[in-house]
Amino acid sequence: MNKISLLMAALLSSALLVACGKSEAPQAAAPAAPAAPASIVVGLDDHFPPMGFRDDKNEIVGFDIDLAKEVAKRLGMQVSFKPIDWSAKEAELNGKRIDVLWNGLTITEERKANILFTTPYLExxxxxxxxxxxxxxxxxxxxxxxxxxxxxxxxxxxxxxxxxxxxxxxxxxxxxxxxxxxxxxxxxxxxxxxxxxxxxxxxxxxxxxxxxxxxxxxxxxDYGVGTRKDDTALMGKLQKAMDDMKADGTAATISTRWFGKDIVKK
Known part of the structure; x- marks a missing residue:
């Protein structure tokens, strides 16, 4: 093979290598919904007995506190409780200083504009x-x-x-x-x-x-548990755990502990 043929072969080989190395740029994946967190911060008014309040030892206790702890246990989540100014609850939630509102939170049409609610659990x-x-x-x-x-x-x-x-x-x-x-x-x-x-x-x-x-x-x-509007994954887990607790009698047991009878809304 002469020099010209060798040169042509080399150029052709390079062109093939370049062509083979090209690929279509991958399309950007659609943004996924936020995953449920491994831990949650519950915002509450700690002067709201028997839903959430401080006992004689200054520990936060109450009906809603026991419900939240049981839900977190079932979901394998860590839960902490943060007292907030209840009049600023939506700002606390949407400012991401807390993850959940769970303290005798009434479901209203006005609140639904800014809060995602579970189904009612108490009337x-x-x-x-x-x-x-x-x-x-x-x-x-x-x-x-x-x-x-x-x-x-x-x-x-x-x-x-x-x-x-x-x-x-x-x-x-x-x-x-x-x-x-x-x-x-x-x-x-x-x-x-x-x-x-x-x-x-x-x-x-x-x-x-x-x-x-x-x-x-x-x-x-009606009372419900509230999350941010876009926290659909967390809401789905909370709702299922609450439904399971109503079905298996755990919610009724917690209610009886605090109210002397089962007043949980099925």
Whole structure:
């Protein structure tokens, strides 16, 4: 083979090598949904017994706390509990300072815009509590009175939805927690408070003869567990664990421990 032939063969071989080395650039994969985390931080109001509160040893305990611990155990997750300003709960959640809201969180249409909820696990009412010696017997008698509520709670929304009652109330006084509101009720600085039934009846049971619950209330509502809207993987795991606990009786056992009976919504 002469020099020209050798040169041509070399060039052809190089061209073939280059051609064989080329490949189509891989297409970018569609972004995957966020995976469920290995640990979660639960945000709560630690003055909300019996759902979540501090006991005599300053440890956070409660019905929702026990539910969350059992769910985390079943999912193989670590769970920690972070007290937050309940009126800023959505900012805490969407700012990723917590992963879950689990503390008597009422499901509302307004909250659904920013929070992904489980199905309801507990039914609640917004009850009206007065002192035992109060002359108030009915909701209409709140007209011209000072009524206390927890700031950022669903009690505020429940009262505002009842336009007639809301307009008749002299002042709707907001507190950081229900404990302080009850103290002001006892000392006469309030005429009544509107509070979640599970919380109100828990306190009333501790001080028999001091408070009274009116027959009328500000409506029925459901509690759910909330995550960020895009945390669908975490929500799916939470929902399945909750469903399993309802089915196998674990949720009923936890409920009986705190309320004396099974009040879990199936």
């Amino acid at each position: 609640n009412h917004q009850i009206i509590v007065v002192t035992d010696k109060s002359p108030i017997k009915a909701k209409a008698e709140l007209a011209g009175k000072i009524v206390g509520v927890q700031d950022g709670s669903s009690a505020v929304d429940a009262i505002q939805k009842d336009e007639k009652a809301a307009k008749s109330i002299k002042e709707l006084k907001k507190f950081s927690d229900n404990v302080t509101a009850l103290m002001d009720l006892s000392t006469g600085r309030l005429d009544a408070i509107v509070v979640d039934e599970v919380v109100g009846r828990y306190y009333i049971a501790k001080k028999p003869g001091e408070y009274r619950v009116l027959d009328e209330n500000f409506g029925t509502e």
